[in-house]
Amino acid sequence: MDILIxxxxxxxxxxxxxxxxxxxYGISRLPNFAHGALYILSGFITWSALNTLGFNYFVSILLxxxxxxxxxxxxxxxxxxxxxxxxxxxxxxxxAIALAILEGLRWGGxxxxxxxxxVFISGSTTIAGISVDYQxxxxxxxxxxxVVCLWLFTRFTRIGLALRGMAQDERAALMLGxxxxxxAVVAMGLGSSLAAFAAMLLLPxxxxxxxxxxxxxxxxxxxxxxxxxGSWPGAVLAAFIIGFAQILTVVYIGSHYQMVVALLAIxxxxxxxxSGLFGQQKELEERV
Amino acid sequence: MKTxxxxxxxxxxxxxxxxxxxGTVRAEKPILIGCPLSTAFLYGWDAERGVTLAVxxxxxxxxxxxxxxxxxxxKVETIDTRDLEPGVxxxxxxxxxxxxxxxxxxxxxxxxxxRSEAALAAMPLLSKYKKVSILTTGVLTPKYHAMVAKQxxxxxxxxxxxxxxxxxxxxxxxxxxxxxxKYGLNNLFxxxxxxxxxxxxxxxxxxxxxxxxxxxxxxxxxxxxxTDFSIGLLKAKETKTDIINIWMDMPESAILLxxxxxxxxxxxxxxxxxAAAEQPGFWKATDGKGEYTLCNVVNAGNAPxxxxxxxxxxxxxxxxxxxxEPEGLGTSSSYMAVYVLKDxxxxxxxxxxxxxxxxxxKTDMMGVYGRxxxxxxxxxxxxxxDPKEGAVGSILQWQDGKRIxxxxxxIATGEILLPPWMKK
Numbered sequence: 001m002d003i004l005i006x007x008x009x010x011x012x013x014x015x016x017x018x019x020x021x022x023x024x025y026g027i028s029r030l031p032n033f034a035h036g037a038l039y040i041l042s043g044f045i046t047w048s049a050l051n052t053l054g055f056n057y058f059v060s061i062l063l064x065x066x067x068x069x070x071x072x073x074x075x076x077x078x079x080x081x082x083x084x085x086x087x088x089x090x091x092x093x094x095x096a097i098a099l100a101i102l103e104g105l106r107w108g109g110x111x112x113x114x115x116x117x118x119v120f121i122s123g124s125t126t127i128a129g130i131s132v133d134y135q136x137x138x139x140x141x142x143x144x145x146x147v148v149c150l151w152l153f154t155r156f157t158r159i160g161l162a163l164r165g166m167a168q169d170e171r172a173a174l175m176l177g178x179x180x181x182x183x184a185v186v187a188m189g190l191g192s193s194l195a196a197f198a199a200m201l202l203l204p205x206x207x208x209x210x211x212x213x214x215x216x217x218x219x220x221x222x223x224x225x226x227x228x229x230g231s232w233p234g235a236v237l238a239a240f241i242i243g244f245a246q247i248l249t250v251v252y253i254g255s256h257y258q259m260v261v262a263l264l265a266i267x268x269x270x271x272x273x274x275s276g277l278f279g280q281q282k283e284l285e286e287r288v
Numbered sequence: 289m290k291t292x293x294x295x296x297x298x299x300x301x302x303x304x305x306x307x308x309x310x311g312t313v314r315a316e317k318p319i320l321i322g323c324p325l326s327t328a329f330l331y332g333w334d335a336e337r338g339v340t341l342a343v344x345x346x347x348x349x350x351x352x353x354x355x356x357x358x359x360x361x362x363k364v365e366t367i368d369t370r371d372l373e374p375g376v377x378x379x380x381x382x383x384x385x386x387x388x389x390x391x392x393x394x395x396x397x398x399x400x401x402x403r404s405e406a407a408l409a410a411m412p413l414l415s416k417y418k419k420v421s422i423l424t425t426g427v428l429t430p431k432y433h434a435m436v437a438k439q440x441x442x443x444x445x446x447x448x449x450x451x452x453x454x455x456x457x458x459x460x461x462x463x464x465x466x467x468x469x470k471y472g473l474n475n476l477f478x479x480x481x482x483x484x485x486x487x488x489x490x491x492x493x494x495x496x497x498x499x500x501x502x503x504x505x506x507x508x509x510x511x512x513x514x515t516d517f518s519i520g521l522l523k524a525k526e527t528k529t530d531i532i533n534i535w536m537d538m539p540e541s542a543i544l545l546x547x548x549x550x551x552x553x554x555x556x557x558x559x560x561x562x563a564a565a566e567q568p569g570f571w572k573a574t575d576g577k578g579e580y581t582l583c584n585v586v587n588a589g590n591a592p593x594x595x596x597x598x599x600x601x602x603x604x605x606x607x608x609x610x611x612x613e614p615e616g617l618g619t620s621s622s623y624m625a626v627y628v629l630k631d632x633x634x635x636x637x638x639x640x641x642x643x644x645x646x647x648x649x650k651t652d653m654m655g656v657y658g659r660x661x662x663x664x665x666x667x668x669x670x671x672x673x674d675p676k677e678g679a680v681g682s683i684l685q686w687q688d689g690k691r692i693x694x695x696x697x698x699i700a701t702g703e704i705l706l707p708p709w710m711k712k
Contacts, residue, residue, distance in 0.1 A: 002518075002519065002522050006516070006518045006519055006522075009516075009518075010516060013516075106328050111327075111328040111329070111333070112328075112329075112330060112333075112539065112567070112569070113330070113539035113540075113541075113542050113563070113564045113567065113569075113570075113573060114567060114569035114570070114572065114573040115573075116542075116573045116574070118575065122575075123550075124550045124551060124552065130522065131522075131525075131550070131551035131552060131553075132551075133547075133550035133551070135550075205515075205543065205546070205547075206515050206540060206542065206543035206546065207539060207540070207542050207543065207564075207573060209539045209540065210328070211328075211373055211374060211513065211539075212515065212540070214374075214375070215374070215513050215515075247519060250519045250520070251519055254508075254509065255508045255509060255510045255511075255514070255520055256482040256509040256510060256511050258510075258511065258514065259511045259513070259514070
């Protein structure tokens with residue numbers, strides 16, 4: 001039972017890490033290596049709004065989601081747009097931005113282990129004899145709602161449909177009057193806000209540490225590679241595969257191998273099915 | 289009134305003489321102390337602050353007498369080794385040390401590298417350049433001073449002024465035994481970070497505990513940067529563990545303690561190395577969830593006590609200077625290392641490495657955490673539970689928002705309490 005409960009929690013956390021990354025790549029084919037840095041940045045924005053500016057916690061969270069989204073859009077509009085389509089340059093540029101953000105935070109004094117965000121609901125409960133705290137249960141519930149909301153957004157709103165159009169065929173979308181650059185900016189803003197959303201749910205469980213930005217990026221990449229880069233359903237499924245594999249590893253093999261699972265998953269996917277579980281477009285390229 | 293030229297000349301000469309005599313200290317080239325530290329982490333920045341405070345105090349008092357009445361000031365040159373960061377290779381720390389020696393041309397090394405692996409790898413470098421180094425933070429591996437003892441001629445430039453893993457193990461078992469006698473605790477679960485000193489110490493604890501009749505219910509090793517400890521904690525709970533012994537210096541160890549509280553694990557968290565709980569900000573960072581957590585801050589002075597007359601003097605001076613109380617392992621020892629170095633240089637009357645090594649070996653001074661002496665063969669600071677005899681450690685417990693020293697008894701200000709959900 002503990003495997004089921006904590007496997008699910010771990011999987012939802014991985015899905016939350018990866019959704020923003022998958023969304024940006026799925027729409028604009030941009031591997032946003034600044035994703036983990038934006039996740040941590042949003043945590044510090046919330047912390048600063050709450051503790052330095054004295055805002056209400058809920059207002060601080062909304063502010064953080066908004067500001068991180070804007071920062072993501074600005075990063076695309078002023079930096080990444082210049083290297084769009086050049087994959088290696090996109091990776092280098094976005095990773096350089098990640099380094100600038102994370103090292104800038106560190107340089108600004110955001111170091112140590114005392115930066116924390118309060119949990120939404122304090123306390124814990126017991127499910128089938130296993131103790132679980134409310135914040136983790138809330139993260140699972142909100143994570144599930146988020147996935148449903150994203151699905152609805154991309155199917156029943158004009159912007160969502162435009163984003164899907166871009167993801168399916170950029171040239172066809174252009175012919176239908178969809179501005180691909182504007183949509184890419186929107187996607188980057190939305191993806192950054194999703195990183196911030198994940199941070200708001202998961203950071204209260206621990207502390208805001210600059211270094212974890214790199215871990216978040218690695219986990220997001222692992223989930224997206226296994227799921228098929230750019231595929232949201234693939235990302236969710238891969239999150240559950242890796243999430244449960246990590247927990248099973250901790251239980252039956254050893255906790256110090258848990259990070260190896262994510263990296264091993266990337267290697268195995270690239271050897272056995274480079275397109276990932278749901279990477280349909282890449283799969284077509286592979287067949288050709 | 290007309291001023292005579294001779295009077296003007298006398299005034300001029302006196303002014304020059306006064307200026308020159310006042311500037312004797314300042315005209316000399318400062319003694320450069322190189323500090324290779326992982327400055328983004330507790331064991332790095334607290335060491336830097338400790339060194340800086342001592343240097344400021346010594347310089348304000350006139351500097352260091354290098355012999356022949358020649359006084360020179362100390363100057364600190366810090367470099368970020370990043371060796372506590374996950375995924376950063378040891379070679380980065382070695383480059384940092386080499387840069388301090390070759391580029392910054394430091395006279396002495398004080399502080400790190402902080403990670404045991406990096407400090408061990410830096411030993412041949414120190415030997416190659418004959419640079420006297422006093423380790424003050426982080427490095428707990430017994431291998432460090434064992435290597436000095438084994439190859440004295442090669443590694444004689446390496447000293448360590450803070451406690452090491454074997455001392456910590458002894459201190460921990462003194463407390464475990466007390467808890468066993470007082471509350472009947474007997475089941476021990478060990479959680480360690482996947483780094484050299486923690487893995488080594490955890491295995492030593494496991495072996496010794498088993499020999500001493502403890503029931504070791506498990507040993508979990510987590511990678512640096514791990515953020516979920518729920519399965520390990522559940523294992524501890526399922527095996528009816530009484531004490532969870534923790535060896536972690538990563539910031540994420542705060543998550544472990546939050547989870548321990550949220551899951552109401554009926555076991556006492558006893559950190560041997562537990563960076564998160566050492567800091568004064570721990571209480572606020574965990575919303576008080578870390579209450580009852582024990583941790584070893586390695587040397588007195590890193591938590592409030594009256595080990596020696598200098599302890600609280602240092603404690604207050606640090607708090608005034610940095611706006612925060614001494615924060616954990618590496619604070620008092622880094623501060624003390626500068627005073628010990630000053631004392632050795634003055635006795636040696638020179639900055640020559642071999643002469644300073646000889647002087648350091650003869651160090652005998654009452655410091656912040658007791659009597660400071662080095663073992664002449666291994667260059668490890670001599671430990672004791674009595675501050676009059678040697679360097680004393682400090683184990684603290686978080687009680688009602690305060691860091692209460694519970695060990696050694698000679699300096700303790702309180703006793704270990706159990707959380708209400710595990711009262712025996």
